[in-house]
Amino acid sequence: MRVLTGNDLKTGDVIWWTGEGWSRHVDDAVDAGEQAEQTLAAEEAALRVNVPYVIDASREEDGSVRPAHIKDRIRALGPTVRPDLTLKPKDPEAIDWVI
Amino acid sequence: MYKYDQYDQAMVDARVAEFRDQARRRLEGSLSEDEFKPLRLMNGLYLQLHAYMLRVAIPYGTLNSEQMHALGDIADKYDRGYGHFTTRQNLQYNWIKLEDAADILADLSKVEMHAIQTSGNCIRNISSDHFAGASADELVDPRPYAELMRQWSSFHPEFTYLPRKFKICVIASEKDRAAMRLHDIGVQIVKNDEGEIGARFYAGGGMGRTPMIAPMIRDFVPLDQLITYAEACLRVYNRYGRRDNKYKARIKILVHELGRDEYVRQVEEEFAHMLDQGVEPPREELERIKPFFADPDFEDGPKHVDRSDPDFALWVDRNTNRHKHDAYVSAVISLKPVGGIPGDATGDQMRLMAKLAKQYSFDELRIMHTQNVVLPHVKIADLHALWTQLEAAGLGAPNMDSIEDMIACPGLDYCSLANARSIPLAQRISERFDASGKTEKLGELKLKISGCINACGHHHAGHIGILGVDKKGLENYQLSLGGSEAEDTSLAKITGPGFTEDGVIEAIDTVTDVYLQSREDGERFLDTYRRIGMTPFKEALYG
Numbered sequence: 001m002r003v004l005t006g007n008d009l010k011t012g013d014v015i016w017w018t019g020e021g022w023s024r025h026v027d028d029a030v031d032a033g034e035q036a037e038q039t040l041a042a043e044e045a046a047l048r049v050n051v052p053y054v055i056d057a058s059r060e061e062d063g064s065v066r067p068a069h070i071k072d073r074i075r076a077l078g079p080t081v082r083p084d085l086t087l088k089p090k091d092p093e094a095i096d097w098v099i
Numbered sequence: 100m101y102k103y104d105q106y107d108q109a110m111v112d113a114r115v116a117e118f119r120d121q122a123r124r125r126l127e128g129s130l131s132e133d134e135f136k137p138l139r140l141m142n143g144l145y146l147q148l149h150a151y152m153l154r155v156a157i158p159y160g161t162l163n164s165e166q167m168h169a170l171g172d173i174a175d176k177y178d179r180g181y182g183h184f185t186t187r188q189n190l191q192y193n194w195i196k197l198e199d200a201a202d203i204l205a206d207l208s209k210v211e212m213h214a215i216q217t218s219g220n221c222i223r224n225i226s227s228d229h230f231a232g233a234s235a236d237e238l239v240d241p242r243p244y245a246e247l248m249r250q251w252s253s254f255h256p257e258f259t260y261l262p263r264k265f266k267i268c269v270i271a272s273e274k275d276r277a278a279m280r281l282h283d284i285g286v287q288i289v290k291n292d293e294g295e296i297g298a299r300f301y302a303g304g305g306m307g308r309t310p311m312i313a314p315m316i317r318d319f320v321p322l323d324q325l326i327t328y329a330e331a332c333l334r335v336y337n338r339y340g341r342r343d344n345k346y347k348a349r350i351k352i353l354v355h356e357l358g359r360d361e362y363v364r365q366v367e368e369e370f371a372h373m374l375d376q377g378v379e380p381p382r383e384e385l386e387r388i389k390p391f392f393a394d395p396d397f398e399d400g401p402k403h404v405d406r407s408d409p410d411f412a413l414w415v416d417r418n419t420n421r422h423k424h425d426a427y428v429s430a431v432i433s434l435k436p437v438g439g440i441p442g443d444a445t446g447d448q449m450r451l452m453a454k455l456a457k458q459y460s461f462d463e464l465r466i467m468h469t470q471n472v473v474l475p476h477v478k479i480a481d482l483h484a485l486w487t488q489l490e491a492a493g494l495g496a497p498n499m500d501s502i503e504d505m506i507a508c509p510g511l512d513y514c515s516l517a518n519a520r521s522i523p524l525a526q527r528i529s530e531r532f533d534a535s536g537k538t539e540k541l542g543e544l545k546l547k548i549s550g551c552i553n554a555c556g557h558h559h560a561g562h563i564g565i566l567g568v569d570k571k572g573l574e575n576y577q578l579s580l581g582g583s584e585a586e587d588t589s590l591a592k593i594t595g596p597g598f599t600e601d602g603v604i605e606a607i608d609t610v611t612d613v614y615l616q617s618r619e620d621g622e623r624f625l626d627t628y629r630r631i632g633m634t635p636f637k638e639a640l641y642g
Contacts (some may be wrong), residue, residue: 010126011196012150047128051146069572071511074520075148079512081440081522085179085194 001031001059004040005072006052014075015049016065022049025087026076029057029065066097073098100161100463101246101391103211110254111208114215118142119201126198141221143214144200148515151195153203154217159227159245159269160188160466162212164457167464169210171449177203182449183513184434184442186506186557187266188226188466189217193513215253220261222252222333226268228276229467232392233429233475235421239296241271241288243389244325248286251326251380258333262340263348265333266305277468278584280304280313281560283350284332291319298325302332302362303354306554311351312588314359316366322385324370327378331370335362395461400426400480414486414497419477426479430460432472432489433496433504437533438526441507442470451492459485468557469506471499502537502544502611503529506557510550510567511574517550519567519574520600524548527604541611544624547582560584562625563610564591565603576603580610580636581628592633595641606640613639 003026004017015022016029017039023029032039032054040052056068067073078086080095088094103111118138125135139145143154155170162170170190174182177199178192185191195203207213216223225245232240248267252258258265268279271288279285285301298320304313320328332350339357341347354362402425406412419428432452435441444452452472456464459481460474467473477485489495498504505528508514510521525548532538547561551568558564564579575597582591598606611624613636618627628636 007146007150010198012146012194014149044132047126050132070574071148071515071517074511078149080520081512081526 001057001065002033002036003029003055003057003065003067004032004036004043004049004052005029005055005075006040006044006049009047009050012050016076017043017049026057026067027064031059070098100163100242101158101388108208108211111211111213111215114142114213115201115204115208118204122197122201137219139200140218141215142200142204143217144195144197145218146515147193148511148513150193151197151200152513153192153195153200153214154185155190155192155207155212155214156217156224157189157212157466158249159225159231159242160229160468161227161231161242162464162466164453164462164464166210166212167453167456168450169206169212171444171446171453173203173206174449175446176206181443181445183440183509184444184466184470184472186468186470186508186555187217187224188229188468189224190466191509193509218264219259220263220265221259222255222261222265222267225249225252226266226277226282226468228270228272229465229473230276230420230429230475231271231465232394233420233422233427234272235423236274237272237423238290239271239288240392241269241286242392243385244271244286244288244298244322245269246388246391247326247380247385248329250384251329258337261333261337262342263345263350265336265350267329273586275584275586275588278557278560278588280588281306281310281557281584282313283336284329285313286325286329289319295321297321298328300328300332302366303351303359305349305351306557306559307349308346308552308554309349309351310554310559310590311355312590313351314354316359316363323379323382324374326380327373328366328370330378331366331373334369334373335365339365395463395476397424397427397476398478400478402426402479404479404482408483410490410497411483411486414495415482417497417501418499419482422476424476427476428479428482430474430477430482430485431467431499432474432494433498434471434494435498435504435529436493436496437503438530439493440522441505441525444472448492448494451488452494455485455488469504471504498538500543500545501539502532502541502546502563502607505529505546505548506561507548508550508556510548510556514550514555516553517567518552518569519550519576521548521550521556521565521567524565524567524576524600524603527600528607531604531608537611540615542623544611545583546607557584558582559590560588561591562623562628563607565607568597570597574600576600578603578606578610578640580633581625583625594633594637609639610636
């Protein structure tokens, strides 16, 4: 699947395109398909995302979304060396998902 | 230390107001990201993996208690309770909101700090010896000259759009504690045969994807020509540096391609042309600056500590540096606790260090390029009280210059340029070597870890260097040996094929075993490597 990501303009938070808006949670991401570039341009122009781009990802059996590259998996979760600052601070296996 | 005059303060305040307006226009949409990016970078504001990152300048690594306290407050108020001290003697905040950035700059301005020229293709924050003004082995305090160069290079209109970023280092001792020859320009304050103080210039050093050691380009520049000569060096680079290729745009490539002698010829020609053009600031300005760096009122006192507490004695042996006054030392506060993140400090820790500096070090602190903090002037009589408070706050690790005192860049955990993570390696290595007790046996061993070829972790200059690379989507680590950023500057050589994360940790264990088996009396790891060469290490690693 092709997933859209970028940063929130005001806060810098990593965000993912849900088909209707933007979420901080990668599992909310949808396949943007062939509309990806068009959506990016429109959303960036509307100031709803900053420095957006398209990545490859896969939908796992449990419904979660896994970016293909480790850099985007770290973006999706947070720094692996500060589990307390990730989006899943209470999940001890979250770091394993990145690697 | 230097205090702003009305011009300094007015310039910084004006920049804050200017940036506030630029950020407002970006948030309102009247500036695009393409338009805004160079403006925010001029104010140290990057967009990194997780958020905006703000890099705060700490000129030549010197700051006072009020400033360190303010850095801690900013960490708590605007970030997530911590900051990261860098190999450029600066501080980075990792979780900044664009809507807060101007307020942070305003808070910094109140304590005479800013983030100007911490990014972009300009002259960056000038670095220096972290023991400047304190060390027993320096000729003079290099900071007045660094400050003069800071003033010259701040907002210099001719050097705002250089071919690439430009880093200057100023030291004043034969011992190089600041990686001087790995800078675009390295300045060593020296004394000539006539007993006059002047500056020795090196140019064209650097790390990154093409590491080079700067050759000396002039043995002695009189102090009343210091800025003119520096400007001549910059002018030649600004005119002929490669603007067509980002990867060949640093001055090291120009000096290398022209050859040292031709570069020198052009600089000398420009220098001669400029000498009577009034480029040099009046000598009175240097004389105005010097008193800011005058010695504090040192007092006589005990010259030895009570060594009955072995933990304290170990910390004194490892983490203090000889001072020019024999009743004092410079004390290194390690930001490398076992298993910790090199260079990170919490807001509370910053405020504690500020308090301790006020109490024990004439209100002064220094940031080391090795990502630690120095209290430059501590009475030997006060050392135990200082150490006790550091220990209680997790800041008492006795590991300066050991394998546990590694440099590590933020790596792929934070940095959008990185290919691999650096910090987890640092954490695992310090835990492993501390647990095995091997750190003590190894003595001085400088380990440096970079998460990409840009070499912010100085891996080229590590006795042992690690470079993280992307190998088909997986983190992989190249190992290199034999680098040094000290006065015996050398560049490390790659051992061979790279390793996984687990593999490179085993590899470090292996090469340190080779050292322990091969070393002769008094040899550091680097000395043994230079004597026996790469072959025994490669054989042990790859068979």
